[in-house]
Amino acid sequence: MDVLFPRTIQELRELFVSYPDGRILAGGTDLLVQIRKQGNKPSTLFSVEHLAQLQRVEVNETELFIGAGVTHQQLLECPIIKQHFPVLYDALSVLGSPPIRHSGTLGGNVCTASPAGDTLPPLYVLGAKIAISEQTAQRCVPIAQFIRGPGHTILKQGEFVTGIYIPLPMPNTFSAYYKVGKRKALAISIASLAVMLELNSDETVKNLKLAWGSVGPTVMMLPAVEDFLKGKILSDEVLAQAGEMVMLSTKPIDDIRASAEYRRHLTANLLFYLCSDSRLDSI
Numbered sequence: 208m209d210v211l212f213p214r215t216i217q218e219l220r221e222l223f224v225s226y227p228d229g230r231i232l233a234g235g236t237d238l239l240v241q242i243r244k245q246g247n248k249p250s251t252l253f254s255v256e257h258l259a260q261l262q263r264v265e266v267n268e269t270e271l272f273i274g275a276g277v278t279h280q281q282l283l284e285c286p287i288i289k290q291h292f293p294v295l296y297d298a299l300s301v302l303g304s305p306p307i308r309h310s311g312t313l314g315g316n317v318c319t320a321s322p323a324g325d326t327l328p329p330l331y332v333l334g335a336k337i338a339i340s341e342q343t344a345q346r347c348v349p350i351a352q353f354i355r356g357p358g359h360t361i362l363k364q365g366e367f368v369t370g371i372y373i374p375l376p377m378p379n380t381f382s383a384y385y386k387v388g389k390r391k392a393l394a395i396s397i398a399s400l401a402v403m404l405e406l407n408s409d410e411t412v413k414n415l416k417l418a419w420g421s422v423g424p425t426v427m428m429l430p431a432v433e434d435f436l437k438g439k440i441l442s443d444e445v446l447a448q449a450g451e452m453v454m455l456s457t458k459p460i461d462d463i464r465a466s467a468e469y470r471r472h473l474t475a476n477l478l479f480y481l482c483s484d485s486r487l488d489s490i
């Protein structure tokens with residue numbers, strides 16, 4: 208297997224023409240495992256390590272751009288992520304282990320499209336858009352349209368992700384991510400929840416976005432639950448009612464990590480944990 212190192216987006220586009228079965232190698236933490244498991248080796252890998260355009264983090268008045276090749280650790284060390292995107296910061300902090308965070312990239316996490324991918328629920332609640340390079344142009348699509356199912360995205364042969372655009376959250380927005388796994392480190396999530404919450408001055412909910420991971424084939428959002436909570440104070444009673452709605456709407460599966468029933472209860476408990484008054488008061 209050859210590894211080639213394009214330096215520009217145009218060079219990478221041309222490599223896909225010359226080597227149609229080539230695959231992008233970012234940190235390799237998923238790809239190398241996939242190749243070993245499936246046994247169908249691509250003839251060529253295109254490393255994005257020297258592709259400067261995929262290593263950028265840039266912010267303007269309205270949005271943040273994160274290049275697809277930026278590692279999880281680089282993002283954790285970026286003050287803007289900690290300050291303005293705590294929901295993403297929380298997820299990056301619990302993703303894998305230090306070696307995985309130093310190699311793995313945001314683009315790789317998105318393109319792997321695992322229902323347990325830790326950065327995905329945050330990117331859904333943040334309204335992220337994925338920038339895709341086509342043969343001669345570029346298009347941007349919301350993340351919910353980009354991911355089609357476990358391991359499946361809308362990328363066609365020769366297309367790749369250049370980066371992720373995230374709108375800057377409104378000031379005074381509370382956001383957080385929590386995952387339940389079997390251990391504290393190196394644990395794939397059993398269920399997770401990302402929350403973005405904006406309160407009115409009377410403490411009723413102004414805006415709310417909720418996204419659960421690991422409880423369906425893709426990240427799950429429940430607009431009916433968000434609508435139910437809008438305009439209300441997040442009392443224990445209200446959250447218990449919302450939790451019932453969540454449990455009725457989820458259809459998780461049994462697998463080696465947890466039973467469907469346990470996961471269903473977690474979806475409601477996570478909502479309660481992240482949105483309860485006592486937690487919001489402590490922020």
Ligand SMILES: Cc1cc2nc3c(=O)[nH]c(=O)nc-3n(C[C@H](O)[C@H](O)[C@H](O)COP(=O)(O)OP(=O)(O)OC[C@H]3O[C@@H](n4cnc5c(N)ncnc54)[C@H](O)[C@@H]3O)c2cc1C
Nearest residue numbers: 233234235236237238303311312315316318324325367368
């Ligand atoms: C021990 C271990 C623990 C892990 N723990 C976690 C965890 O807790 N949470 C979690 O979410 N993940 C976890 N992972 C999975 C993995 O580390 C992450 O998904 C990581 O973000 C993948 O990024 P990467 O740069 O290594 O991607 P790669 O492995 O290089 O690529 C992954 C896939 O995406 C494609 N790809 C990469 N970049 C692009 C691009 N720019 N355009 C198009 N396609 C692209 C590749 O061709 C490949 O198909 C773990 C993995 C291991 C091995």
